[in-house]
Amino acid sequence: MTTSEKPINQHIGRKISRIRELRCIKQEDLATQLGVSQKTVSRMEQSEVIEDELLENVAKILGVTTDAIKNFTEEAVVNYFNSFYDSSVNHGTFGNYYHCTFNPLDKLIEVIEKNEKLYERLLASEKEKIELLKDKK
Numbered sequence: 001m002t003t004s005e006k007p008i009n010q011h012i013g014r015k016i017s018r019i020r021e022l023r024c025i026k027q028e029d030l031a032t033q034l035g036v037s038q039k040t041v042s043r044m045e046q047s048e049v050i051e052d053e054l055l056e057n058v059a060k061i062l063g064v065t066t067d068a069i070k071n072f073t074e075e076a077v078v079n080y081f082n083s084f085y086d087s088s089v090n091h092g093t094f095g096n097y098y099h100c101t102f103n104p105l106d107k108l109i110e111v112i113e114k115n116e117k118l119y120e121r122l123l124a125s126e127k128e129k130i131e132l133l134k135d136k137k
Contacts, residue, residue: 010048010070011048012043012047012048012049012050012055012070013044013046013047013050014045015070015072016044016045016050016058016062016069017045018036018072018074018084019062019064019068019069020045020062021074025061025062027041027042027045030058030061030062033061034054034057034058034061044058052066055069080096081135092096
């Protein structure tokens with residue numbers, strides 16, 4: 001009697017779910033790109049096995065290969081991030097999402113200045129209203 005044992009941790013749906021989360025893609029977005037409902041994506045992520053054609057489509061949307069999904073492990077992700085010597089350097093696919101092309105402090109100062117101008121206009125408008133009310137008396 002021969003038994004076919006499944007390799008450990010071959011739940012493809014969970015792997016897709018985890019990769020999707022790491023790529024910051026919502027179920028709704030994946031569903032839209034696949035042309036299915038969010039509920040269908042949820043069921044797919046609960047499935048242990050997924051047909052090859054669907055897996056290829058999901059892999060394209062997630063920006064990975066089907067082999068990457070099949071061989072995905074949390075340990076590999078941890079090792080990937082722990083292998084960085086300097087986390088400020090742009091490394092690979094994940095780093096591209098966090099590359100800042102502006103100085104955040106400049107943007108903050110810009111917003112504060114806009115807020116001050118808006119406050120000054122509001123104050124001037126209120127002063128005008130007060131003057132108009134005084135003139136009517």
